Amino acid sequence: MKWSRRDFLKVVAGSGGIGVIGATQVDRLLGLGRKPEGKPIYVPTVCEMCFWRCGVIAKVVDGKVVKLDGHPAHPQSRGKLCARGHGGIGLLYDPDRLKHPLIRVGQRGEGKFKKASWDEALNYVAEKMLKIKETYGPESVALFTHGTISTYFIHLLWAYGSPNLGMPSYALCRGARDIAFKLTFGAPVGNPERADLKNSKVIVLMGFHIGENAHNSMCQEFAEAVGKGATVIVVDPRFSTAASKAKYWLPIKPATDLALLLAWINVIITEGLYDKEYVAKYTEGFDKLAEAVKEYTPQWAEKETDIPVSLIIETARIMGKNKPSVLIHPGRHTAWYGDNTQRVRAIAILTALLGAYGRPGGIYLPPKNPLSEYGFGDFCGVPYPEHQKPEINKGPYPFTEEEGVIPEIIKATLTEKPYPIKGWLITGTNLIKSTPNQRDTIEAIKKLDLVVAVDMMPFDHVLYADVVLPECTYLERYDDIFVVKERSIGLALRQPVVNPMYDTKPGWWIAKELGVRLGLKEYFPYNDFEDFLKAKCEALGLNFEELKQKGYIEIPGTANPYINESSEVKFKTPSGKIELYSKQLEEAGFPPIPTYTKHEQPPKGYFRLIYGRVPVHTFSRTTNNPSLWELMKENAAWLNAKVAKKLGLKNGDYVVLVNQDGVKSNKVKLKVTERIRPDCVYVPHGFGSFSPMLKRAYLNGADDQQLITRYAVDPISGSVGMRINFVKIEKA
Known part of the structure; x- marks a missing residue:
């Protein structure tokens, strides 16, 4: 379906035209009407330093x-940027950037390349892909992708004829969360999450690190809520930044979060603290839920979680007392163990019991969207070819979505079952630093006929590429129009603020030129990307020049955050209601209500490896950034202080972490602290790059992903649990 111009214009006509938030303020900031000679010019665009994609105003001088x-x-920015957002300049001017196409001349992994022209590099890739297609079929090429560039390369992959797509953001991050909320409410919780933080009276964070993940607008709303006196409950083995703002820190034993959630549900039901009217009107399966959770008492949960009975009951009562303005945050990186979907299902069920879905301070409703989907496939008007072989990327997991399960593609590459995978396209993701069991990934690469890396920086996986195609940074290119879905629908434009440096190209251009060489020209019916953007704006009834000038335009009348007395809400579940008891799960052979499963605990002398983010870096993608590296x-x-003393270690010592399979990390500095449980070691993710082409990041710190040699796949969603690894500590 194409964008519905008629429907869009109805909205515009009904509200007196398209509204631009703070137009006068934006005009002043952009300096509209200024002449550029000898003066700064201000250009609006959209950040790509992380997936939050804040609006940015770039100041350009000469x-x-x-x-x-x-x-x-x-x-998503509200006039502010995080440290990583400010680091966009560091990315643009990083001297280690990929500057021109490269073709491998050494062995894979050696990082030996020769400089190539774009024609030479693209022809090389196209010839290899056509040969794979002829010999094995198009399904034997797989794509690993992340970020905005995904739009163009997913389109290319599907036009080529392969369904085998893997996105780290799904199986290794948010997949279980999205499936859990769809099973319960009929829709995922959004990206960004529809968390009504600023109106919350109680905020519950379970392993979700606001302030360390630096999700801009969410951090601002969290600060606003704390300033208003919201009660914050943090469940985390580590005293995180968010825990420092909390009234309650519950240092839970890792792998027992579901026990705590089930006990909270037990207390909410047995003490009658749930929203009875809401539950009766909007939910289905309450009686079955009440019966199922009887065994999960606070007394039972204390033995599992190490959280005292009194705290379990007290925090449950606080939630019940303040309903419905309670946010149990669904999290983002939810790939922990093998029961990820059921754990997040318990969060969704607790949210429903408190009447917090679609209510102020809980999870707000998605905005009204008058715009139909209008992607590349719709624009070209040519249908994608039908697949001749089954998709590999979804594996045997019944609720997995098209973003795919990366380990399934890697396994198929290694085993050539159910058919061979012979080519990998890697765009916008440092595959070595994001996938579990790096040894399998590297062994799979050795079996391939073609490895293509499209990126801005020479990350670890680039060393294994046959061809490297350098993408220009977000400050040097146009991208597809972003539909921003927060409380209202808005449209944002990324546009170049400076000309591309070096011999680099935008992702859309790389995909188009490769498509032409693959005989897929009809799928890319534009000569310049502005043609595409202008056509899209015309279909929307928008003025492209105005969007360029303003950077962001809100569509009026689309805000629909809360259930109200006059509205009839129907959830997109089979029953049309919130499903506390999931018949979809039951029919697929899974427990329709979450049940507690025990997980392995660290053997003697070992600690559970947990990991997370830091506010100044986006995983491994910014550890070489000149601006952020300095920070x-x-x-x-x-490491817990008492444990360190027992081991004869002190703060600042360098140690080596050795996992249960004997894999050793680089040396890493020890942070001795009382802010972590004694059975855990915590390592910030994304460091320890082994690419010597990254002169600042090379071998700095420990690579936590290197130590993740084991993982557990959630049988419902295909989410890949990576917190099942244990480490011991040796002096460096």
């Missing part, structure tokens, strides 16, 4: 970006 600020009208050059392994 063709050089000198400052970045948050766009005041964009709801944090290496990570540190957190």
Whole structure:
């Protein structure tokens, strides 16, 4: 379906035209009407330093970006940027950037390349892909992708004829969460999450690190809620930044979170603290739920979680007392163990019992969207070819979505079952640093006929590529129009603020030129990307020049955050209600109500390896950034102070972590602290790059992913649990 111009214009006509938030303020900030000679010019665009994609105002002087600020009208920035957002300048001017196409001349992994022209590099890739297609079929090429570039390369993959797509953001991060909320409410919780933090009276964070993940607008709303006196409950083995703002820190035993959630549900039901009217009107399966959770008492949960009975009951009562303005945050990285979907299902069920879905302070409803989907496939008007072989990327997991399960593709590459995978396209993701069991990934690469890396920086996986195609940074390119779905629908434009440096190209151009060489020209019916954007704006009834000038435009009348007395809400579940008891799960052979499963605990002398983020870095993608590297050059392994004393270790010592399979980390500095349980070691993710082409990040700190040699796949969603690894500590 194409965008419905008629429906869109109805909305516009009904509200007196398209509204631009804070237009006067934006005009002043952009300096509209200024002449560029000898003066700064201000260009709005969209950040790509992380997936939050904040609105940005770039200050440009004499063709050089000198400052970045948050766009005041964009709801994901609200006039502010995080450290990583400001680091966009560091990315643009990083001397280690990929500067021109490369073709491998050494062995895979050696990082030996020759400089190539774009024609030479693209022809090389196209010839290999056509040969794979002829010999094995198009399904034998797989794509691993992340970020905005995914739009263009997924389109290319599907036009080529392969369904085998893997996105780390799904199976290794949010997949279980999305499936759990769809099973319960009929829709995922959104990206960004529809968390009504600023109106919450109680905020519950379970392993979700607001302030360390630096999700801009969410951090701002969290600060606003804390300033208003919201009660914060943090469940985490580690005293995180968010825990420092909490009234309650529950240092839970890792792998027992579901026990605590089930006990909370037990207390909420047995003490009658649930929203009876809401539950009766909007939910289905309450009686079965009440019966199922009788055994999960606070007394039972105390033995599992190490959380005292009194705290379990007290925190449950606080939630019940403050309903419905309670946010049990669904999290983002939910790939922990083998029961990820059921754990997040318990969060969704607790949210429903408190009447917090679609109510102020809980999870707000998705905005009204007058815009039908209008992607590349719709624009070209040519249907994708039908697949001749079954998709591998979904594996045997019945609720997995098209973003796929990366280990399934890697396994198929290794075994050539159910058919061979012979080519990998890797775009916008450092595959070595994101997938569990790096040894399998590297062994799979050795079996391939073609490995293509499209990226801006020479990350670890680039060393294994046959061809490297350098993408220009987000400050140097156009991208597809972003539909921003916060409380309202808005449209944001990424546009170049400076000309591309070096011999680099936008992702859309790389995909198009490769498509033409693959005989797929009809799927890319534009000569310049502005043609595509102008056509899209015309279909929307928008003025492209105005969007370029303003950077962000909100569609009025689309906010629909809360259930109200006059509205009839129907959930997109089979029953049309919130499903506390899931017949979909039951029919697929899974427990329809979450049941507790025990997980292995660390053997004697070992600690559970847990990992997370830091506010100044986006995983491994910024550890070489000149601006951000100065703020944090290496990570540190957190260890409980009493344990450190027993082991004869002190703060600042360098140690080596050795996992249960004998894999050793680089040396890493020790952070001795009372802020972590004695059975855990915590390591910030993304450090310890082994690519010598990254001169600042090379071998700085420990690579936690290297130690994740084991994983557990959730049988419902295919989510890949990576917190099942244990480490011991040796002096470096």
